[in-house]
Amino acid sequence: MYRLGLRGFHAGSVAAFKQKAKEQTVKMRTPKKGSGEYRNFRRAAAYSKFSKSASEVAVGTENLRIFAAPDLETPISEPSMVVFPDAVQASLVHMADFQPQQNNELFLQRASLLRDESSQIQNILKQASSSEQRALLTGPAGSGKSTLLAQAHAMAKLQNWIVLHIPRAEELIDGSTDAVASKSGAVFDQPMLSRRWAQRIAKANRDVLTSDDIKLLRSSSAKEDPVGSLTAFISQLENGDRPVLISADSLNAFVKTPFAANRSKENEPIYHADLQIPRILLDFLSAKRKFKHGAVLAATSGRIVSNDTIAIGLGHGSAPAYATPEEFDSELAAKLQGIREIAVSSFSPAETDVYLRYVAAAGLTEYSPELVAAKYAVSGNGNPRALLRSCVSFAL
C-alpha cells in the first residue's frame, strides 16, 4: 500500500518527504497526571491471555482442591483455596463472574478462597426452600464481594439451580442501551438488554434449562419480542418450583445515579425503578415478587462512590430530613428493608496464610510465616486485592 501510494508522487516531493521524515523528532507523549497507575496496561493485561503462561498449582494438595457437590453438605469451618469443576467454571465465565480488576491473568486456575462469608452464603442457599432469602454483600473495595457472588453462583450451579445474574448494574441505567415506553406507559422496556440478558441466561444455564425454556429465551434473543419472552420466562420461574438464584453486582449504581441516562419521549428523566430490568431485580430484592424456592443476592461495588441510602436501608442510621433524591433515595431504601446484610471483611491472618500459600504455589512469591505477617500489614489488615497486588508489585 505504501509503495503504491508513493508511485503517484513527483520524485522531488518524495525526496522532500524523506528528508522531512528524517529530520522530524519523535514527540514523546506527556504522561497523564494522576496516581501514576498505568491503567491501560492493567486493562490490556486482563485480556492478553497471560494466564496461559502462568504456572499450574497442583490440584488435590493442601494448597488447592476441587469443590464439588458433596462438599456442599459439610459446613465450611476452615479457610481453603478451591477450584470449581470445569462445567461450573464455564457457566461462571458466561455470567461474567471473572472481572478484569481481579488480576485473574496471574493464575492458570480460577481458584477462590472459601471463608467465613462463604459459609453464610452456603447457609442462604441451604435454607432457600424453607424461608425467604435475600442478602446484600457490602464491604470496602477489593474485599471480595464479587468473588463471593461467584462462589454463590458456583454453589447454586452445583445444586442444579437456575442462576439469573446481572454482572454490572450500572449498565442497566447508563444509556448504553435503549429504553422504550411500554404500551401501558408505566414501565420503560429495555429490548436490547432483555435480548442480551436472555442470551446470558441461556448460555449460563444450558444444563438445567428445558428445551422449551431455551426456545423461549432464543425467541427473546431473536428480534421478535425480547421483552415479552423474557417476562414470560421469569413468570414461569416464579410460578414453578425450580430453584432460582437471582443476583446482581454493583447495586449501588442505582444509588449513585437514581435517574437513568435515557430519557422519555418528552425528554423527562427516567427513575431507575421505572426501567424494566432494574424493576425486575428490585421487585425480587424487595420481596414484592418471590420464587417458591430461591434466593436473591446482590453486592455493592467499591468502585462506585455512593451516598448513605444503602446503609440506611439496611438499618444503619435514620433517613435525613431535608435530602434531595441525589443525596438520599427513600424509595430504594424502603425496598432494602428486611434484607440480610453480609458485611464482607478483610482476610483474617489464618485466611491470609492460606491465600499466600496458594500465591506462592503459583510462583508469584515465596512463602514464609514472616511474609504472612508482613503482607497482612502491608495490605491494610488483609484486603484481598491489596494483598495480591503487594505480592506482584513489590517483594518483601
Next chain:
Amino acid sequence: MVTNIMGKSFRGNVLVQAGLVQKFFGVGHKTAGEICSKLGFYPRMRMHQLDEPRILALTKELSTLKIETELRNEILQNIRIKHEIGSYQGMRHAQGLPVHGQRTRTNAKNAKKLNRLDRRI
C-alpha cells in the same frame, strides 16, 4: 462507515447526539438531546446504528428547526436592520468595534477581527 444526514457526512463511530451538535449550526446539546429523546435514540447510540427510516425521521425533525443557512441569514439580517435604522449597535457593527459598551483603548481584538455588516458566521 459514513452516515449522511442533510448533506453532512458523519463518521460511523460518532455519538448521534454529539455529531448533531458538532456539525449543525444552531443545534446545541439541549436541542440534540431533545431530538434524540423524541425519536427514541438512546444516549450512547452511534451514527452507524442509524438505519434509513431513522435517518429520515431525524431529517424531518431537523428540517422543522431554524438551523444552518436559515439561522445565519437571520443573524445577518438582524445586523443589517440595526444598521439600516441607524442604531448605535448597527454603527458599531459597521465600524468593526465592540457593540456592547466594552472598552476599545485596549482589547477589543475579536470585535476588530470579526464585527462587520456581512460578518462571517
